[in-house]
Amino acid sequence: MCGIAGIVSASVASSVDLRSTIRHRGPDGEGIFNAPGIQLAHTRLAILDLSPNGKQPMQTADGRYVIIFNGEIYNHHDLRATLTDRYVFRSTSDTETLLYGFAAYGTAVFKKLNGIFACAIFDTVTRELVLVRDQFGVKPLYYYQKDGLLLFSSELKTIAAYPGVDKSIDYPALVNYLHFLYSPGMQTPFQYVSKLLPGHYIHLPIDEPQAISIKRYYDLPFRGTYSEQSESQLLEELDERLFTAVKRQLQSDVPLAFFLSGGLDSSLIMAMAKRAHPQERLTGYTIRTAFRHGKFEGFENDLPYARQVAAHLNIDLVEVDADVDIVRDFDRMIYHLDEPQADTAPFNVLNICREARKNGHTVLLGGTAGDDVFSGYRRHQALTMEPFLNKIPPVVGRLLNRTINLGANDAPLLRRLRKLTAGMGQPQQERMADYFARLPIATNHKLFERTIGHTLHDHQPRHQLLTALERIPNEKSLLNQLLFWELSYFLPDHNLNYTDKMSMAVGVETRVPFLDTELVEFSTKLPPSLKMHGRTTKYLLRKVAERYLPSAVIYRPKTGFGTPLRDWLRSGQLNEMLKCYLSEESLRQRGIFDPVAVHQLIRDNQNGKLDATYSIWGLMAIESWFRQFVDSGHSTL
Template sequence: MCGIVGIIGLLEVNSSTILTSISHRGPDSQGFFQEGELFLGHTRLSIQDLSENGNQPMFSKDGRFVIVFNGEIYNHLEIRQSLGEFDFKSSGDTETVLYAYIKHGIECLSMFNGIFSFSVFDLHTKELFIARDHFGVKPLYLYQDEHLFLFSSEIKTFLSLPIQKDLDNEALMNYLSYLWSPGEKTPFKLVKKLLPGHYLKFNISEFQQAKPISFYQPNLDGEHLQDTEEELINQLDQLLIQAVDRQMLSDVPVGFFLSGGLDSTLLVAIAKKIYPERKFPCFTIDIDSQNSKMEDFADDLVYATKAADFLEVDLHIVKATIDIVDSFDQMIWHLDEPQADAAPINVLNIAKLAREKGIKVLIGGTGGDDLFSGYRRHQALLLESILRKIPNGIRQLLKHIIGILPIKSALFRRIRKISENMDLSPTARMKGYFKWLSSERIYSLFSKSIQQELNGYDPSLYFDELLLQIPQEKSVLNQMLYWELKTFLVDHNLNYTDKMGMAVGVEIRVPFLDVLLVEFAQKLPPEMKMKGKETKYLLKKVAERYLPKEIIYRPKTGFGAPVRKWITEDMSDMLEQRLSKSNIEKQGIFDYDAVWKLINDNKENKIDASYPIWAILAIDSWINQFSLRKYEI
């Protein structure tokens, strides 16, 4: 795992400054290639072939092609066998990717089962090829104006270059709506995320015309597997074994996240089945039990300890003692985006301890909920058949009555969340489960000039566009899971998973996003994902072969922190200082009165808005660090 960067349009590049900006991603070595106005840079985290033969940029034997690569191709040894005519100098996957591209061109992407962002330059034709993996496990950002084209694993690489820093206020509305920004948008208007499963290929003299092209689209066509339940359990079991085994590929020690939840625990259990003699180092978080009850988290540590004892693995416990005021800006800096969640801090702290213990690779359960239905909003879909039969007038009345319920209780918060959109259409209700505030309230938070610029912008229209990609899929659960895959998973979970691990030079792998496993999950009948109220039904049936039922059927929990307590108590002074009238008016983004009405309404328990308030602070921190360069981490 590494950091990559590319620049077109500058004859002089300060390579030291550029590579230092992503040196945390690759602390083992760094290098660059420059020809005219093209610069390719790389910082390496050595995972496969630890020798200098694996260093990058890497050239083909004839010197015609050069590659910078970030990621892991888990089936690269199989691919290498089909590339027998090439003389390999290394045992790593970078060289496999290079020669697969030389031989197969764009078609090589369909061969890769792994996580990647990479670029290959042809010194003869002057063509540059850039690609990002199927599901967006590895990040890649693009900047493009009439004079300059850039790409990098992280936005912060661009900050020392002569880029235009105009803000994208539609993206800021995205972050306030969802706590993350779905699709291409980032806070910089000219910086875009290369979408998962997309590539670019262009002559570097014509970079202004470069446009991303899709190479992979999940196949949700309404056709589902007809196998028996037992046959599906067997198939899923074998795919999980294959995925875990593939992702154990490493020349350095491998560790595991072990929360005590189903997904991470099952992966450890499968690894133990494959390698029974190994005692894998595992890592978990000890969240303060009092705060976890306030935030409706189950006590993970009890289950993690039970799982570790059952599986006979070493469990390293990270105390979740966080000074959020001191940690906040650092977290936003590493995230590259103003995401509003505290879970990244837990990932960062686990990765730090793993690195201290000599672990460069961690395997985690990210993606299990998104493939097999593990979120409460999926259970909320069970109400659809009832809501569709209730006249709209009665739904509006129910919404009003439920809106009076107090929100101190986690149960009442969830009921109010479900009721907020019950008077809308079924699709609008589904979209509403992803939002934290109404569009009207979010608009009110912006200054008058930005309200005019937004001019009715609706972030949820992106979700409608996604549904147009799967017109044959009629299952509302599968439609929502498609949204998860295309938005929440990639733009929230995977972004912070990658960034927090790589902040300390730790690669985090996600076996649930093995390409073959994802394609199998998408063909499952919806009732094999959620049967009645039981989420992840088929996955749990597989887990029964490996784990005690008390771990499989334990209460659902999040990988979070006491955000509501932090916002209303610990961060009060921070709110007063950073969201003061003078600061807000100087920045020109938000409306002071609207912001403070939201803060006070939240403190008085009139509304559950701690996370959107966190988003406002995150945007403020991001602007000061990335746009104004006011803070230095």
């Protein structure tokens, strides 16, 4: 894992060091490559081949190709075996394997990779640059293009800090952040900065920057055809494929450990690692919250389950105090996230990674994406209600939703019922897309200052999801359509973004075994009933887990990294910050949001008329982002 950045320009500003904003991603070394019209910068977190032979930028022996690379290629030994008769390797690093793989196969090499990666490869002969991002978007890559200047980086802050970039705001993206709590797809808050989509690469002749082209090299294979093998046969295959995925990702020349929340996914990854190394003393990290008993805001304390798994597998468990000082850490979190995401889970990822790094563990494996690949969210269970909702006349459905809205906002069950019935009377796929919404779109649009708001009425965030279904026309399973959205948007633009940014903030690499390419492709061919059986999510995965874990862990209620955000906003630690960031004076100076509408939203949330807690958090995140990325260039946190 590393940080990468680069400039393509007729005149590269020699006074700018692109590495200054990404040094936290690579504390073990750095390098730079310069040629007319291009600069490539790299900061290194050494994982494979710790010797100087692994340093970057790295060039082929003949000097033709130059690479800067962030990530891990888990099948690089297999790829290297196809190249050894043509090239002499100087290192054992996967970077060199990818470099010569590109020399041999060109962009076709990307389809051969099983890993997590974002990289830039420059051909010094043809003067062509290729930028690529892995199949599922585990590793981030941002790029800016305007007036003959191309900037790219692992982090948006690099681009924001570059002199003279156009920081015009993309207001529809701000709608997205309030609607989803993240911005799906390419959009960022900056009009001229985009995210390279997962499974895509950019090709650019650097002497003709206007000739840039973006191509898809991989797409999720949801084709509506499923395996005809028996459940028992598929159970065996899933067991072995998951084991193979974990075993692949244990390769490391530095100490590694594991996230262990006590949930099914992280516990099963831990169990597979123990199966691979039964005699090795493994280490898991978990969060110890201040809320150690019972439930709060619908979350259940994970710690007892993590302890149970640790005892069952005979592994060391490090309990990390949540240690969330929300006022102290809020701006720092937004700075590292690069985007105004509204979630509290990043705090826990950061705390665990900081403790792991202190203990000498540079790599952490976790259970991220288990829910997205095999089903696991409440919105997946909500699909069981669709046959009934389809039979309710629209007028009755709207009346039902209004009746439910009269209930208390504090009750988690009522909040879920409100979301379930919010789309009553709409076509089914539109209703499903609204499972991802945090705020009614009409309310969202009204939050904006009138002039801006008039330009936003045609922007419907769910349209991106609905249009994406055109890529999988033969997939009729509603569950698989939802999982397609999870893997295409929620996972890369939300979960994977904060996992990468928070871990790399302290120089830790995170790995995601559930996103092994072969495992994901196998999952798309599973009969949907083996993913969700009735209301039992991850049905077949739970059957695999029965071979390794206690039943109480396998069949426990779904939870997550939780914090008492609603209490914080109403009267707790965040209340004074809210009054400052969303004061009438602050909002009027910013000129984007209507103070009257924002304060009405806050009152409606406090009075229980609607649940806008995370949208209000999102408004604060947007203000924090502006202060750090727009007002003063970029933060120096």
